[in-house]
Amino acid sequence: MSYPLWKLFKHECKDILRNPATVILIVLPIFMAKIIITVVDKSGLDFMLLSTWILFAQVMVGIMITGPGLIEERESKTYDALLISPLSRGQIITAKAGSVLVFSLFSQLIVYILNQGLNIDVLSALIYMLLGGMIFVQVGIIIGLKVSSSKNGSAISSAFMVVFFLVASVYLALPEWTYPIFAALPSIEITQNLNSILNGEGILPVESLLLLIWIAVLSVWIWKIEKE
Template identity: 25%
Template structure:
């Protein structure tokens, strides 16, 4: 009952704190911003999506006027590129990076093709992809046109692999905002773990505010004198914070579902997030025991979050096969695997264990220091 009373008091404190509620709102803005950015960058880097969204026409490619009406011009036109014509190659080259993203020209008497392309353009990947496809077709056509081959044979040589796509489980297809590999990779490979962990970054701040606040208000000693054991006091303080963070993560999972980025295996993810949260909050309690003021606690928490960001998010961008055994146990890597598909490999649950041990160790350490601090103060 006493624990419940402390739990209620802490929960009320959190919910009546305008700053925390404001930070929750800020998280919402961050999520929507990250989602918008993922959509935009997916469209900008995917030739098919750019065609679909009518963006290809904005990619301007230059040609010397003498190539007007040539098969090369035809190949480029087939890629939905906007062509601009220049009186000569020199004039066109000067405009690369200004008026046009690239210039295609015949560079010598043998008919070789010169391609000058602006690497710095936002549309560079799509422009390069489309121009190269056009040039490949042109090259093949140049070779094949001199042979006496039928159009059908030319088509087969140009497209030798006939891929027939068979859709399985089409009726229960995963609803995706964009059917683009870049979108899926960036959303599930980085943004989903980032969004799910955001509330726990806030949690370490709340816990230091709560414990150090007691110290600053000189109510910490009163709290220690209540008929509650050290672990019970910590439990009463941290459980509402942990619950507040888990509810936020749950809400973000639902929001992602509405944004058509379904997060799979949510219950198991919540179990993992519970332990990750315990680690974050345990670190918050440890910091609170080691500092004397909110100012010091804020600086220490900032540093903690810096370290946590590196440890949790850098492995997502690293490819070191020798370390894959360790990297696979990093919570963010597990989140990527579990959230990105409807099926679950039971072995992944075993990979939870290091996170569980680390979190429990941090939490045990925080209880130890809490008892010591309590002994000093009383």
């Protein structure tokens, strides 16, 4: 990582921590997950419930910080100012995405440790925390680059966050004929893999491959937006 890129990355991390609203978005999934899981099942951990709350941390931090934050920077012209710096557009996006991803992983790990403890399974789960974090940060970047106003951006970001989270939460309760419709959603693939790991069944190859495809497709989409 070049020095200007590293400097921008650190600046983005500091900006996130200075903003009370973004700090709340990082911390909120931690408290909600712990309280709700404890209330739902005091005698033991519901593994599927834990996987959905890890997902909640991913969509909350990844989409709600990245999308509205990038739109706000575009409106205030601070993003345009960065474009005349020595950094390329891709490096600027990488620094912004990387800073949010760090806090996404932090939030997810705390959710996991508070409810499951620190054990060997966290290493396997960390893979899907990283993949999920990347996907929803990418979704946030696309929203941030495509939506014109912060008001619309917040509404669209919230809508995507709710859809991804709710579909994964109620997926198994839906009619079976709907499974093929929702199966390709990254939120379903993340919770299925996390649930499999938490139940000691290992990773799911097909679902894991689909997550990598999502990352590749979203990366190409972001690249095309940057070229417009």
